[in-house]
Amino acid sequence: MKKPFIAGNWKMHNTISGSVSLANEIRRGAGDYEDVEIVVCPVFTALASVADVLSGSNIALGAQNLFWEEKGAFTGEVSAPMLKDAGCKYVIVGHSERRKYFGETDEGVNKKIKAALRFGLLPIMCVGETLEQRNSGKALEVVSAQIKGGLSGIIGEDMAKIVVAYEPVWAIGTGVNATPQQAEEVHRYIREILEGLFTTGISREAVILYGGSVKPNNIASLIQEKDIDGALVGGASLKADAFLEIVKKAAESV
Numbered sequence: 556m557k558k559p560f561i562a563g564n565w566k567m568h569n570t571i572s573g574s575v576s577l578a579n580e581i582r583r584g585a586g587d588y589e590d591v592e593i594v595v596c597p598v599f600t601a602l603a604s605v606a607d608v609l610s611g612s613n614i615a616l617g618a619q620n621l622f623w624e625e626k627g628a629f630t631g632e633v634s635a636p637m638l639k640d641a642g643c644k645y646v647i648v649g650h651s652e653r654r655k656y657f658g659e660t661d662e663g664v665n666k667k668i669k670a671a672l673r674f675g676l677l678p679i680m681c682v683g684e685t686l687e688q689r690n691s692g693k694a695l696e697v698v699s700a701q702i703k704g705g706l707s708g709i710i711g712e713d714m715a716k717i718v719v720a721y722e723p724v725w726a727i728g729t730g731v732n733a734t735p736q737q738a739e740e741v742h743r744y745i746r747e748i749l750e751g752l753f754t755t756g757i758s759r760e761a762v763i764l765y766g767g768s769v770k771p772n773n774i775a776s777l778i779q780e781k782d783i784d785g786a787l788v789g790g791a792s793l794k795a796d797a798f799l800e801i802v803k804k805a806a807e808s809v
């Protein structure tokens with residue numbers, strides 16, 4: 556039985572002290588939820604300090620991005636071993652904001668996933684269609700291309716270390732979440748793709764999160780869907796009480 560999985564993407568919010576306060580508040584409330592995989596993803600500058608706060612707790616640390624090279628003349632970039640060194644277990648790869656503002660491609664996402672795995676980080680790979688793509692009936696096609704491109708050359712053994720997050724772009728930060736039925740349709744489809752790429756067992760065991768305006772009042776109906784294993788939460792992860800409420804609802808879903 557998979558644990559429900561709730562990850563908070565803090566995006567470009569909070570200084571070191573703000574991140575430490577938020578992490579402390581979440582830590583204080585999270586102890587009751589050992590059966591949920593809880594992850595927080597602060598900005599790079601706050602990673603090491605938040606790692607200290609989370610040490611010995613049931614909350615894991617994640618980064619929001621990485622570069623695929625290990626080290627070298629890549630001004631402004633941060634590598635997988637550096638994130639490991641800062642205390643990260645997870646790293647978000649291919650978030651739609653990175654695809655939109657920083658030109659990330661499926662090929663780049665694929666290189667980043669491989670780099671993360673090579674250095675023992677667990678990637679959270681984001682996929683999802685824009686509103687225009689959905690309205691023109693292309694949602695599944697877009698997600699399929701992103702999954703196949705991102706996972707190109709990945710072996711089954713490594714798929715067990717990768718979390719997939721379906722995040723329809725039109726639902727991110729808009730307050731309009733996908734309905735449980737809309738999300739479930741895509742999650743089921745992602746599982747079919749994984750079955751084709753790997754095996755039925757790997758597809759069934761894969762952790763597939765939904766992301767896009769997840770709040771305390773909609774997580775229960777989303778996570779009760781068969782193929783939705785948890786959530787990647789943006790805005791609502793910046794308030795400890797809202798994030799903990801989402802974790803609590805996820806814990807109650809099993």
Ligand code: PEP
Nearest residue numbers: 727728766767768789790
């Ligand atoms: C996200 O950025 O991954 C996200 C899902 O944001 P929000 O929850 O604010 O829609």
